[in-house]
Amino acid sequence: MSAEISDTTAAAYARLAELRRSIDNFDAALIHILAERFRVTKAVGALKASADLPPSDPTREAEQIVRLRNLARSADLDPDFAEKFLEFVIREVIQHHKQAASK
Amino acid sequence: MSAEISDTTAAAYARLAELRRSIDNFDAALIHILAERFRVTKAVGALKASADLPPSDPTREAEQIVRLRNLARSADLDPDFAEKFLEFVIREVIQHHKQAASK
Numbered sequence: 001m002s003a004e005i006s007d008t009t010a011a012a013y014a015r016l017a018e019l020r021r022s023i024d025n026f027d028a029a030l031i032h033i034l035a036e037r038f039r040v041t042k043a044v045g046a047l048k049a050s051a052d053l054p055p056s057d058p059t060r061e062a063e064q065i066v067r068l069r070n071l072a073r074s075a076d077l078d079p080d081f082a083e084k085f086l087e088f089v090i091r092e093v094i095q096h097h098k099q100a101a102s103k
Numbered sequence: 104m105s106a107e108i109s110d111t112t113a114a115a116y117a118r119l120a121e122l123r124r125s126i127d128n129f130d131a132a133l134i135h136i137l138a139e140r141f142r143v144t145k146a147v148g149a150l151k152a153s154a155d156l157p158p159s160d161p162t163r164e165a166e167q168i169v170r171l172r173n174l175a176r177s178a179d180l181d182p183d184f185a186e187k188f189l190e191f192v193i194r195e196v197i198q199h200h201k202q203a204a205s206k
Contacts (some may be wrong), residue, residue: 008154009155012150012151012154012156013156015150016147016151016156019143019150020147020163022143023140023144024170026143027140027167027170027171027174029136030133030136030137030188031171031175031180031188032174033136034129034180034184034188035180036129037126037129037130037133038180040125040126041126043122044119047115047122048115048119051111051114051115053115053116053119067130068130068134071130071131071134071135072134075135075138076138077138081137081195085191
């Protein structure tokens, strides 16, 4: 133990490192699930284009928002954050669709 | 089969419903992992406050960005999106810390 750092502070840094390992694991999980989610939305985009289905579906999106807000509540997550998160992801999906269409 | 809808379109809608079930499952997974991630960052905030550690750590944040960009590349996800995603989540964490500090 260094003289410059108290036992309490050293213990706090050890606990912090432990918590950060959990955060890193969760982030890796999030990135991989997002990657897989985008694979599916890419398939949705291709399907809609090939079958001439409308590119956007406001009813579906409204249902997703209600569903995610309820899931968030049950997981003790701010429902407004869940909605912002879905919007953030959907914006990226639309971006992908636009890029795909311009190719 | 309705007379107003072709077999091809009906098949496309059936496939669309199937893909959407996958998206819904991924979204439920994302919401629950995010909820757990915020539980951990809440613990980080409480630990930093009680042990008088600095609230922000730019080195840690830079490391997280590099790591997530690499994970995204290996999962065939746009690294810029992964970075934007992390920033989006961190902004929410900072918001939580501010709310906790003002209580």
